[in-house]
């Protein structure tokens with residue numbers, strides 16, 4: 001039997017998106033990187049001018065914002081906010097600096113989780129995030145939790161930024177990664193942690209393809 005819903009969780013820059021996208025392509029599934037919906041909402045918050053401290057207004061904004069996810073030719077999803085395609089704007093430093101703070105708010109998470117579950121109803125989805133196995137899709141047939149040391153993850157993210165032609169300093173990347181990890185792990189609502197029935201894969205000494213191969217064989221041999 002083949003897993004229809006696959007959850008991949010793990011900390012910042014552990015490779016969830018690279019692994020998830022390749023895995024989804026191989027299986028012919030949709031890949032949903034849930035970090036992008038928190039980023040898309042943060043984009044809307046910045047545009048609205050609402051203070052990131054004003055939880056009440058942010059919760060209201062989350063429930064009145066319209067999200068849409070449309071599969072693109074590359075196999076990933078394009079993210080639409082109130083009808084506008086914001087996909088190319090979600091990796092900015094401004095959003096990166098604010099997103100973990102916004103993602104701590106319970107009412108915001110509730111609205112985002114409901115969007116994520118709506119998409120999962122289509123089936124055949126690989127969903128990556130922090131709380132997919134524990135909160136969003138605890139019924140997923142396969143739950144993976146990826147790990148790697150903070151230094152290794154910072155090196156990977158730094159390399160990726162340079163490859164994309166962006167300015168990057170390893171020290172700044174490492175500091176930002178530690179800051180976001182700290183917020184994700186210690187928040188009271190849906191903290192980052194492996195589900196009890198998840199399979200933990202330490203990716204430290206594995207290539208991307210080796211990680212994908214491992215999860216693929218687990219997914220098709222349920």
Ligand code: C5P
Pocket residue numbers: 012013034035036038039099100101103128129130131132180184
């Ligand atoms: O994965 P990515 O770095 O794009 O996620 C951006 C932020 O969104 C994370 O730092 C985290 O705070 C939040 N997030 C979350 N739950 C998820 C996915 C992302 O809280 N399922």
